[in-house]
Amino acid sequence: MTTPLRLGIAGLGTVGTGVVKIVQHHAALLAARTGRQIVITAVSARSRAKHRGVRLADYAWEDDPVALATRADVDVFVELVGGDSGPALGATRAAIAAGKDVVTANKAMLAHHGQALAEAAEAAGRVIRFEAAVAGGIPVIKALTEGLAGNEMTRIMGVMNGTCNYILTRMESAGLTYDAVFQEAADLGYLEADPNLDVGGIDAGHKLALLAAIAFGTRVDFASVTLEGIQRITIDDIRQAADMGFRIKLLGVAQLTGRGLEQRMTPCLVPAASPLGQLEGGTNMVVLEGDSVGQTVLRGAGAGSGPTASAVMSDVIDIARGTRITTFGQPATSLTAATAAPSATAVPFYLRMTLQDKPGALAKIATVLGDNGISIDRMRQYDHPGPNAPVLIVTHKAMRDALDHAIAGMAGTGVLVGEPVALRIEEV
């Protein structure tokens, strides 16, 4: 047996304490599987006094994660602080500079600084691994970077924010409004400190950008992800979708075509009977499509102490076993800068809007759609008590840019109240 692998863990929230528990409870199992002892030598968090339900007395304590990351008795810096910059970034940089390997669950940091961090780590002969950053316990980074590495990947898709999926499925099952379920999620502690990271699709967008970099050998380009949150989805949208045999999911899609790299994280209608449509609550699903393997689907817990700690430990175990994979599956300096491209696929759209209830209003909207080459599959005006009429339109297949052009044109009709909601209908 070689020397122990020594971890320094920064961040002792739900994931950090989960990692401590696995290291403590499964010491023999980990040693059998890696041929080494895996030990924790030092930890760091904001509050030393906080009770966390795990024994920390045997580990050195550092108030400053940078001090932790650079300790001589730490081989692997486990970054569970979070945040796209600040202490997490500073400590990660310091760890690499000090010759440590890094394991992180921080999608925000990697989505913004992954390229620079990966280059620095690779120049120093160190690895940065981030299985826990995407889809919680599902070993999707490993599947994509290693398990499917013989494929030219053609498309990746995923429902990768458990909070959004919880909100959408709970609205449907309990018949509650978005605001009511949002408040519930907040009370249950499901939301990030900045809830917009969740419901605005940003967190899921970070994850998609990381997967796309691995899949297509392109530099992480979070800025080019088309992002749309779930905040404008109403219980009526969910019911209308259900009537048509669909459910609404915050769905990520990335593909590299002749036009460039398409990345979007937007609410979509997917068939209720499809695997994506059946996804309940905080469960995540990632669909990986490659030229040889076809479609591979992974489903599991997208968050939570145990699942995320399981993913962190998979990276730690890799390092203990001597497995050394570059951050994005090929040298960071070899990643190409792809051109961002809009979706190249025409799909039907679900279009909900409110019109002033006056003669000819609907005709004006239909005319604008027609002028933009968009034909209507079905249209429905709801019963309505007030002066404005809610209208639902399902289009035949259309390109998103044509639809956006049409929506811009609708503003000029003078009959539109507020902004339409337009959702892709995906036959996944």
Add this chain to the structure above:
Amino acid sequence: MTTPLRLGIAGLGTVGTGVVKIVQHHAALLAARTGRQIVITAVSARSRAKHRGVRLADYAWEDDPVALATRADVDVFVELVGGDSGPALGATRAAIAAGKDVVTANKAMLAHHGQALAEAAEAAGRVIRFEAAVAGGIPVIKALTEGLAGNEMTRIMGVMNGTCNYILTRMESAGLTYDAVFQEAADLGYLEADPNLDVGGIDAGHKLALLAAIAFGTRVDFASVTLEGIQRITIDDIRQAADMGFRIKLLGVAQLTGRGLEQRMTPCLVPAASPLGQLEGGTNMVVLEGDSVGQTVLRGAGAGSGPTASAVMSDVIDIARGTRITTFGQPATSLTAATAAPSATAVPFYLRMTLQDKPGALAKIATVLGDNGISIDRMRQYDHPGPNAPVLIVTHKAMRDALDHAIAGMAGTGVLVGEPVALRIEEV
């Protein structure tokens, strides 16, 4: 860039030619991802003359796989010959003795000789990897051995024989008899040379035994897998199951309990709406359950040239990158010999039998069940033209050994015609 990694491929059937195609078509991609050229130096197959649709002229030809496996210009022996012993085993042993790493798709060989081969490889400092041996393109060996290695695994389940799943789903969708669909599958080339490997559950049982060894750190124990094929499933069974909201799947389950290691590969009723129940045709699904991660589900193509070659290449890429994992995820000498244990879970059973149509026949059967502590949830006697009455019984939860005891007892009643079919009803 270090020296090229040189492959010697034995077996040029559908999988072997698929591997050749990936190596030829994705040379740049593979080099980018591994930092090395991956090249084929020599190949071997039964017929040199056969046209295979790939260019082989650049590679040395060996008629004898042992000669291929021991060539000085081969680093990795890719064993795609198949068969639990014979040339595959001889060449694999020779490769290890000659200091080669081995990549194989051969579940039969590993189910029977995996322990000895792994010990030999580890003593020689070589690896044997077998992603392609289980569930085709799904990277399940990697997920279990590496991605979930921080977990004590609690249970694994899977539908892992595409041919059986094709037969069962096709019987249902086309309303055809087992014999008719079996013939179809034979005509389509879906069946192994010995069809009993497929429909007898043996092939899937091999796969389950390999997964169990990794999951539970136990020696591969194929001999202890409770095996039951699909040959006795009738279209009536499938219809009766459908009426109750179930579908029949050849389902593998392995778990390590206080009683020992339970391994079974048997046709079961699973809810039609469950992910396993919805599995169509040749698709495979594996469910991995761990103490931290909870349930992780992987779905994908279980066979075919592209998917299986994708899995072979994942192992080749690992070796090219310097990743070296032991065959079963821990040293082979450290694997324990588990005691085989029957299922420790009481479940409802679907029980179909034929009775002589005479007064009191059904009462006698019911009495035998009652005497064995098995209560009846529902019972149905079909319309029948002939002298014998087909009877369907669904039991309340019962242990399998009690049911087996009851079935043995039924023979003594003198009213039973033939052997009952008993299928577990699994609430997966």
